[in-house]
Amino acid sequence: MSIPEATIARLPVYLRALTSLADRGIDTISSGSLAEAAGVNSAQLRKDLSYLGSYGTRGVGYDVEYLRFQIGREVGSTNEWPVIIVGLGNLGTALAKYSGFTSRGFRIVAMVDPSPALIGKRINGVAITDLADLEEVVPRTGAVIAVLATPAEAAQAVADRLVYLGVTSILNFAATVLAVPDGVNVRKVDLGQELQILAYHEQRKSDDVPREPAGTFLIEQGGSRP
Numbered sequence: 001m002s003i004p005e006a007t008i009a010r011l012p013v014y015l016r017a018l019t020s021l022a023d024r025g026i027d028t029i030s031s032g033s034l035a036e037a038a039g040v041n042s043a044q045l046r047k048d049l050s051y052l053g054s055y056g057t058r059g060v061g062y063d064v065e066y067l068r069f070q071i072g073r074e075v076g077s078t079n080e081w082p083v084i085i086v087g088l089g090n091l092g093t094a095l096a097k098y099s100g101f102t103s104r105g106f107r108i109v110a111m112v113d114p115s116p117a118l119i120g121k122r123i124n125g126v127a128i129t130d131l132a133d134l135e136e137v138v139p140r141t142g143a144v145i146a147v148l149a150t151p152a153e154a155a156q157a158v159a160d161r162l163v164y165l166g167v168t169s170i171l172n173f174a175a176t177v178l179a180v181p182d183g184v185n186v187r188k189v190d191l192g193q194e195l196q197i198l199a200y201h202e203q204r205k206s207d208d209v210p211r212e213p214a215g216t217f218l219i220e221q222g223g224s225r226p
Contacts, residue, residue: 003074007048011075012104013038014048018068019103030061072105081106084143084167086158088113088128091173092149096123109141131158138165145169152176159186 017037021029029037035045049056052070056062083106085096096111111123114131121128129137137143146167150158155174162170169185172178178186 003051011071015071021064028061082109082143083145084110085147086112087149088118109143110137147171149173
């Protein structure tokens with residue numbers, strides 16, 4: 001049975017919640033409590049987990065460690081995925097320094113950038129390599145996932161090279177839409193778009209604030225209703 005994309009997007013959220021529970025020494029949890037920890041409703045949680053064949057035990061709930069293993073296996077965190085970061089500007093450098101990749105099954109095996117000022121520098125023990133050497137770096141490290149943090153105008157050309165070298169998954173932070181062949185997965189992260197979505201909700205909150213009736217100010221000042 002294939003798992004819907006919306007469910008796949010929620011599995012890492014469940015995994016993070018389960019990991020937090022395990023760290024606190026919690027062995028079992030009800031669907032309601034797990035749903036609350038993950039920020040979804042119980043029906044949605046049960047439906048999502050049914051795709052994994054896991055329904056829990058009636059009256060007991062879910063075994064935290066077992067469910068964490070099931071979801072981890074499904075999203076690939078039980079493996080170690082070699083990742084290359086392309087573009088070591090402010091964003092790329094911040095991503096390279098992020099400590100949470102390892103615990104989720106990702107290992108930064110290479111970093112590349114065209115800037116002479118950056119080439120040779122190390123971040124967490126990994127040296128930054130010249131972008132010109134990409135054709136040597138990818139086969140040597142076995143990277144299958146790429147994080148693309150280049151300027152928008154350079155992104156497509158870099159993506160083409162990565163795909164040619166066998167990279168089949170790209171996390172794209174560049175402000176452009178990539179054209180890739182079938183079989184290559186691209187996830188686009190647009191920080192500006194996410195902020196605009198939040199701004200939309202903030203605007204809606206403002207629009208929902210009750211406004212005083214049109215004649216109130218006139219009455220308070222001794223006037224009369226129109």
